[in-house]
Amino acid sequence: MKQILGFLLLTLPCFCFAEAEQHYSDLFEAGNVHYKNGNYDSATSIYQQIQGAGYESAPLLFNLGNSYFKQGAFPEAILNYERALKRDPSNPDIQFNLSMANNQIVDKIEPLPGFFMSNWWKAIHRSFDLDYWALLCIAFSAMVALSIFLFKTSQEPSSKQSYFFGGILGIFLFVFCVIAANSQYTERYRNEHAIVFDSSVTLRSEPAENSSELFVLHDGTKVQVLRTEASWFYVAIADGNKGWILGSSLVKI
Template identity: 35%
Template structure:
């Protein structure tokens, strides 16, 4: 087993070092204003199997500098999936979305729904899972202190904090599974075609409902052969060619 472990390290270490070197070279190219070279280097890192919010964010910035609307939005969205609470990523995504031709107004949700979704969106699935684990650990430690403590004052303190910790852990666990369920049951994509027709059926002879342009984010409801059924934030639905979008 040890031999296998060391063999794994020998194989992976050079790859990780290579990816880090590529990432640094990409950053240097970006700082020098050579954005095509930065895009090329960042993309190489992705091809090596490395993923991080910082990597997607930097790649999105390089595409943004080149006025690549769809590519910049796609990479900012990927970065947000890994770090949903990052304000810088959110701000840059908003700037990129301002370049999108399609002005789609989202269907307004209730204030309570927006408030809850805003809280859940602060952390990723892993973030909420870690909070749940930490909360459960604190509960276990403090409950033991409560159980073995002799003074009534300390017992009340340990009991109160331990119950608070377990409640936080339970709520975090619910949020984590909610995010996991949303991710698994809601698939999104970014339109990469400069302009694409959305039709009422998965057929090139179907009636054209409206046009979409690059950078627009759509929710994928269904797929059929070379077509995808989509829904926009305003509730509009239709079919478009799958080749016109890139899945998140």
Template identity: 30%
Template sequence: MKALKFLIAAIFLSLLVPAFGNEISASTEKLAEKAETAFEQANSAENSQKLYLKAAKLYEKAAEAGAKNHKLYLNIGNCYFLAGDIGRAILNYRKAERLNPRSRAVQKNLSAARNLRLDKIDPNPENIIASNIFFWHKDFSLKTRFYAALLLVSVLIILISIRLSCPAFPGFWPSLCVLIFLLVCFGVSAGLGISQQDNSEGVITADKTVARKGNGEVYKKAFETPLHSGTEFDVLEVREDWIKAGFPDDSIAWVKRKDCELF
């Protein structure tokens, strides 16, 4: 069993990438060094779980200090994964995914963590189809979509300028239609991303929690069994100590605020 733990730790250590650039402060860099030291110590220590959690907390302090990037959240997720906290591992992998959706390391580790969840909620097939059709909204970061929209606007202006100076410009109308289509796709996607509030999604981080049909203990259970750590949801409404959550299968329930983390 120890050999298996060491092997897993070695794999994740190879994925523990430098997450801090030259632009960060000296205090943040020290936090990074302490976190990496704690992570390395955890790989060979008997109390490895505590050290992995210590490393995660240090990385989180670095994130709070302003060193936010997908590599940092990937490291935090790895620490929680090795500590056995699947909920917070998924939470931080999702934060990393939001910053860099195309990172193979993030997608691989997120998939591994999701496979360990106790709750198996199959997504609505219609949502899968929509996600595949509008793939760019999930596959590209907000920054990429925003700059793509700006680039398309520039190309559109250039194309119209050429048309005005050369009315016989061949292929103008097909090119114009394609450009407008792409501009609408990326422009709307970027606009939705910008308008999307923080804490619009969440993850159950408690070992288990009972979902209710309303925002209080007096309401009936929404599901026959409790929800467990790692279950993801969309935040539909926040009301005092309760959150109205929308799940991948389009079911809706209320969960306690203290039993989950939002991002």
């Protein structure tokens, strides 16, 4: 009897979790139906309900961004596209819709030209998500282990040489994948970005209202948060300009 009770206690949370997953999956489909029928406000409410319950994914954020875009709420659309892109950085649909939303806002900021190698490396490590890079790391570590095993057990000199170079190649690919995964992790989680939500805000030279005015940003513009001081954020924009802005003017990605 105790064993049966223990089994029920262990499996009950799993069943509840599965039911919750199905519930929010059904809600997501209901939101999609509202979106297809042009009921963008209803679709937005449903997507927000799912998001508020903690079931956040790239497709959900993408659809939420689309709903906001259709309603002309471009800062909200950009925020959700950016959040979706963090989870699926190589998705061309998210990239395209984000560029469309950025075309609708006031600030058209030209980014600083990057070095060729820097741009190339970004394209490489963004080509897969973190989970895929992790799988590649596991695969190449297994390749190294197998090469070592075959090298030690093989009696043929030519075969041992092949296994040796196979192991070297596996080590190189493993290290490459680790570095790529770390680059994407750093870009996604350690580099903090935010979206301006005030219709117009002045950036200042110091974290104080009476400091010198530098330039003005408008809602929908993306900034990188470099550091904070009390309620002020020191931020940089794509063209390299920097200044202090009140944190209440921003929503973090």
